[in-house]
Amino acid sequence: MPRKRTDQPSAPVATRASLLEFADAVAVTDAPEPVTPSAPPLHLVTFVLDREEFGIPIGRVREVLRVGDITRVPEAPPHIRGVTSVRGRILPVVELRTRLGLPVLGEPGMRARIIVVEAHGRVLGLLVDAVNQVVNVPADAVLAPPGEVLSAQTDYVTGIGRLDTRLIILLDLDRALLLAAAA
């Protein structure tokens, strides 16, 4: 894998305030630059981490599970929460908060879910605070990632989707899970 693993958690993606500020700034300038002008809308599964809403393409999601027992695996990398069993198979669970530089919670809450995705040819579970819904975001409502408010390590944000007043951070799963796969 091209990226070297760092032990430091990466910086938080962005704060809500900074994103709103960015959106406003873009809004007053002439016509925001759409990422892909005439592309079809994006079907996204959105979920919550900390107080941010994230979206991943629905095509990458195999299923969403309630959180059962997650067994910690000694010596596993820090972004691995552990393993859980799904119908007789063993699924590694990625602590997405660690990967995205957000504070880690102790026990998962009532609304917590595991999103089962395929990345780098492997099936992985992503532990998230809650899963919201499936939304369609028009392609021209996607803004390029605001480089100046994001840290250099956040190359896994492909854009910000705007849906009414909601801002959905679009995740590039392969990049976000690169460390998980490289380990």
Place this chain on the structure above:
Amino acid sequence: MTGDNAFAELMHEYVGECLPLAEQAADGFLEVERRWNAGQQADDLAPRLKGVVHTVKGNSAMMGLSAAAEVAHATEDLFAALLADPSQREPAALDLLLDGANLLIELVRSATSGKGDAARVTAWVQGVRAQLAGQAPAAMTAPGASSRSSGPEAAVDTVRVDFRRLDALQEIVGEAIIAQSRLRDIQRRMVSHLGFTEESAELDASINAVEKTTQKLEDAVMATRLVSLSGVFGRFARLVRDAAQSSGKQVRLETSGGDTRLDKAIVDRLGEPLVHLITNAVVHGVEREEVRLGRGKTAEAVIRLAAAPVSDGVILTVSDDGGGLDADRIAERARALGLEVNSTAPDAIYPLIFVPGLSTVEAVSSLAGRGVGLDVVASSLHAMGGSITVESAPGRGTRFILRVPVTLAVVRTLLFEVSDERYAIPLAHVVETLRVEDGDIHEINHRGVVLWRGELLPVVDGAALVGAGAIAGEAARKYTVVVHAGTRRRGVLVDRLIGHRSVVAKGLDPALGHTRLVSGTTIMGDGRVTCILDAQRLVDPLPGHTATVLT
């Protein structure tokens, strides 16, 4: 099915059919060579060998594998010429014949990848043609006619199945076992909440029936995965011949128990350690002819490879009648590596040859041999849940004893709990479990030890090992699990012993990284995943502690 797939399938079948044939040819020619060298006849072997090579030739030509077909053809010619004319049976010609069969094995094996060493094929074929040119051309035309009639043995009542399908089948059986243990768990909880009812009794009976069926299914699937060791054993005749030739020794290999059957996954993994041990035995274990004669031994050394089933697996032994291990040299080498050598008894010193680093150093290759990477041999055996020990008698020989399980899939384990986490250790590595009373644990040089069977056994807190909870709980742990692996033993302090369970081991997902401490995972009856700990790692020296070798 697309045309490409159909072709790939055909190619797969070709390899499946021809590889064993090419291997039979290689073994057969080796036996022919042995007999000819001993001045005996080998004519009785000829028809079958011709038939085998001829079949490979035909199948290769059919698949468009011209290099393999050409090598098979030239091998046929050469063999026929040697059969017809005993004066041709010189070492160079016999080498050519054996090389031909081995080249054929490689070509068949690499058929699916399309990679073949064209230059080697050309060089070899030219060699054969040059050999044949030196004799009467009449002999060259003789072979083909008779070989066609004697094909390989008549078809028996078997089908060839891709081994991956058996792997998949076993995986499914594993899932069934897990689902069933879950059912059993639920039934028990139902009874404890609601008491016995007519329904719970019926449920109990049905689960019993399912359990019996699953057990039969597991046994049946297991039986289909068993293959005999003869395929692996067969490879060693050539290995010993070549190693003996290049080190200028006379060595004979004797094998027994080749019909012992094991899971193919284990047989596949045994090849490399055995190659290692046998090569070592030839190169370093047995003495040169003049030394042997001086010691009153026969000029020809004997290496024995034997296999025999035992109750919980199979025991393989590799023994030689060479000079034996040199305990003083081993001890000296171990001290140089910073190991404490507590004993002078040779039997206590021999196992040190499995310590990493001891046998990998160039300087010890003269250390009665036993060189390169015996630690690697030991760790590959541990990885499959087996073990290796060594016995030696100075001047009389050395014997390596390998114990391997019959199957990898189901592991007998001891389950325990430490700091509210549950773990399993393979029972094969558990010596015993002890209850720890207050004051049993003493501290020597900041290391915990307990007195066990009259020796000081180092102990380590289980929670600290797995990186869970506070080490402060150490004093409160109630049990010591005495674990052994390789040459070391250590006590692991745990909170609670849960009991023995046969579990279906699953590999570790690569996303979990290099967790040396965990060798696999398993799903328990309650649906929770439990990590299976690697015994070797449990007894490894801890950071900041000097290594102690207990013997």
